[in-house]
Amino acid sequence: MTTPTTATPPAAAAVAAGPPETGARRRRRAVGLLVLLAALAAAVVASVTVGTNPLSPGTVWQALTSTAGPEADVIVHEIRLPRTLLGLLAGAALGLAGTLMQGHTRNPLGDPGLLGVTHGAALAVVLCIALLGVTDLLGLAWFGFAGAALAAVAVYLVGSTRGRGPTPLSLALAGTAVSWLTYSLVSAIVLMDQQTMESFRFWRVGSLVGRDPAILPQMLPFLLVGVVLALANGPALNALALGDDVARSLGHRVGRARVVGLLAITLLTGVTVGACGPIAFVGLIVPHLARGITGADYRWLLPYSALLGAALLVAADVIGRVVAPPGELQVGIVLAIIGAPFFIALVRRRRLVRL
Amino acid sequence: MTEPPPPQVRLHAEGLRLGYDDTIVVDGLDLDVLDGTITAVIGPNGCGKSTLLRALGRLLRPHAGRVLLDGAEIRRRPTREVARVLGILPQSPQAPDGLTVADLVARGRHPTQHWYQQWSSDDEAAVDEALRLTGILDLAERGVDELSGGQRQRAWLSMALAQGTDLLLLDEPTTFLDLAHQVDVLDLIERLHTELGRTVVMVLHDLNLAARYAGRLVVMREGRIVAQGPPSEVITERLLAEVFDLEARVITDPVAGTPLVIPVGSKHRTEGSPVPVV
Numbered sequence: 342m343t344t345p346t347t348a349t350p351p352a353a354a355a356v357a358a359g360p361p362e363t364g365a366r367r368r369r370r371a372v373g374l375l376v377l378l379a380a381l382a383a384a385v386v387a388s389v390t391v392g393t394n395p396l397s398p399g400t401v402w403q404a405l406t407s408t409a410g411p412e413a414d415v416i417v418h419e420i421r422l423p424r425t426l427l428g429l430l431a432g433a434a435l436g437l438a439g440t441l442m443q444g445h446t447r448n449p450l451g452d453p454g455l456l457g458v459t460h461g462a463a464l465a466v467v468l469c470i471a472l473l474g475v476t477d478l479l480g481l482a483w484f485g486f487a488g489a490a491l492a493a494v495a496v497y498l499v500g501s502t503r504g505r506g507p508t509p510l511s512l513a514l515a516g517t518a519v520s521w522l523t524y525s526l527v528s529a530i531v532l533m534d535q536q537t538m539e540s541f542r543f544w545r546v547g548s549l550v551g552r553d554p555a556i557l558p559q560m561l562p563f564l565l566v567g568v569v570l571a572l573a574n575g576p577a578l579n580a581l582a583l584g585d586d587v588a589r590s591l592g593h594r595v596g597r598a599r600v601v602g603l604l605a606i607t608l609l610t611g612v613t614v615g616a617c618g619p620i621a622f623v624g625l626i627v628p629h630l631a632r633g634i635t636g637a638d639y640r641w642l643l644p645y646s647a648l649l650g651a652a653l654l655v656a657a658d659v660i661g662r663v664v665a666p667p668g669e670l671q672v673g674i675v676l677a678i679i680g681a682p683f684f685i686a687l688v689r690r691r692r693l694v695r696l
Numbered sequence: 697m698t699e700p701p702p703p704q705v706r707l708h709a710e711g712l713r714l715g716y717d718d719t720i721v722v723d724g725l726d727l728d729v730l731d732g733t734i735t736a737v738i739g740p741n742g743c744g745k746s747t748l749l750r751a752l753g754r755l756l757r758p759h760a761g762r763v764l765l766d767g768a769e770i771r772r773r774p775t776r777e778v779a780r781v782l783g784i785l786p787q788s789p790q791a792p793d794g795l796t797v798a799d800l801v802a803r804g805r806h807p808t809q810h811w812y813q814q815w816s817s818d819d820e821a822a823v824d825e826a827l828r829l830t831g832i833l834d835l836a837e838r839g840v841d842e843l844s845g846g847q848r849q850r851a852w853l854s855m856a857l858a859q860g861t862d863l864l865l866l867d868e869p870t871t872f873l874d875l876a877h878q879v880d881v882l883d884l885i886e887r888l889h890t891e892l893g894r895t896v897v898m899v900l901h902d903l904n905l906a907a908r909y910a911g912r913l914v915v916m917r918e919g920r921i922v923a924q925g926p927p928s929e930v931i932t933e934r935l936l937a938e939v940f941d942l943e944a945r946v947i948t949d950p951v952a953g954t955p956l957v958i959p960v961g962s963k964h965r966t967e968g969s970p971v972p973v974v
Contacts, residue, residue, distance in 0.1 A: 582795075583792075584786065589775070591859065636794060
């Protein structure tokens with residue numbers, strides 16, 4: 342019996358393709374990183390200078406290093422800087438959480454809110470206002486975080502069947518169910534109690550402004566753990582993208598990978614929603630944009646999503662300050678306004694990706 | 697004088713009861729897979745072939761019974777360690793959009809990678825070799841979603857090959873392929889067996905191809921193994937009637953000398969008489 346050992350056609354042998362990296366892709370990632378960092382820097386500079394009281398970059402620098410007069414100092418240290426930092430943290434967290442969520446549900450319309458965290462946080466905040474009478478935003482942030490975490494646990498448990506962890510589909514269904522349940526409870530309470538409605542109003546609009554700067558150092562440890570878990574989840578997400586069975590056959594512990602991912606989403610989104618209120622669209626759009634730069638590899642996609650989310654949220658916040666003088670448009674509203682058409686364009690340009 | 701050592705049992709299943717939720721699909725099943733063989737699992741739809749394969753590949757936890765891989769219980773061994781010995785390719789897996797063939801195949805290298813070293817020259821060589829074996833080296837930079845069915849199947853096979861395991865479980869590796877591509881894929885599997893000594897267990901639908909390419913057939917019906925052995929002993933007209941409810945003739949394949957199943961069908965059935973035995 343003859344054994345065909347020369348199976349390689351000459352055409353194939355001529356291709357010196359070096360999987361898995363090609364020059365073009367590496368270049369795109371490098372250029373993408375530079376553009377992202379530039380955009381991030383521009384957004385940060387704009388965020389500390391632009392506002393009802395415009396300051397020059399030089400004045401801001403003076404205020405940061407020594408002093409630029411009492412008024413400028415207050416604006417920079419107590420308003421602009423905390424606001425910018427909050428935007429960077431929240432944007433990075435939501436970008437990461439969105440990419441994780443789309444990966445774990447294998448759903449291109451996945452959004453951190455799909456885990457029930459947004460409405461869970463809202464319910465906790467409303468209950469807290471209605472029953473305990475807490476109205477300061479710092480206190481509400483922690484109740485919001487607790488509510489987000491509880492909702493995520495509920496979604497995980499509802500989505501799991503008989504000792505098996507949730508599947509991408511059961512996760513999405515459970516998330517939708519828990520979201521609607523908590524949402525209707527929130528509506529019911531707010532409808533019955535006008536006073537709660539008045540306080541809730543301020544929390545409900547996602548915003549970086551008017552939040553207690555003391556929230557920043559309190560958020561950090563949670564976000565840090567969330568970021569580490571998210572980045573560590575990259576290789577597993579690459580395998581999960583091929584299906585649970587393939588991931589298992591490649592030696593991944595699917596249940597553990599999913600718990601790590603959901604924990605990261607809960608920490609990142611829960612803390613952010615608690616601190617800033619619900620901010621939509623960042624988690625939905627960022628993964629699509631980042632995927633355009635890095636391709637489908639989550640080990641690259643995750644860090645790029647963090648950078649992109651931070652740049653986008655800070656930029657949207659700046660836009661909100663200039664479009665409606667003398668007032669401001671909250672960042673959540675700005676994002677929805679620019680996000681919706683942008684997303685429609687994204688969907689129409691290419692058929693929606695399958696994950 | 698010295699006798700050859702008895703063939704080594706790579707996979708051993710005993711008393712397997714398998715199912716999903718409350719539905720039991722397989723009950724009281726025992727099976728040995730010997731080293732260096734190609735085993736094809738055949739049987740009518742819904743008989744538990746894929747379920748058995750998933751349990752052999754530790755993708756499904758048995759309700760009862762156990763699976764031993766090289767003598768040790770597979771569920772007690774670290775899953776990553778198992779993944780260096782045993783590769784399993786599920787039926788029609790789906791790749792995300794935009795994933796290139798090279799990316800897909802590279803993901804097969806995970807069991808040998810570490811968090812501190814994501815990619816090595818060994819990985820590079822293994823991916824190249826896997827793509828060369830399946831003849832799709834020239835498609836390395838194409839998106840998996842752009843490929844034809846046959847090419848896609850080869851891409852997934854390459855991923856399983858890049859894993860570098862000497863034991864491969866394949867769930868219907870020829871689904872959705874036309875006959876020429878089915879033969880291509882099975883030729884490739886045969887080469888893995890003859891040239892590289894890989895042990896293969898595959899679920900197949902086509903009885904004739906199963907009889908031709910497998911050294912050993914395992915016939916299942918309603919969750920039990922009803923016959924196993926070399927194709928020439930297993931494939932009989934009686935078995936086809938009993939297991940598949942199929943009235944058929946069995947002749948010798950003029951090319952390979954293996955059994956060839958020729959279904960009778962209602963149009964050619966002689967009224968009132970059983971299948972005339974030639």
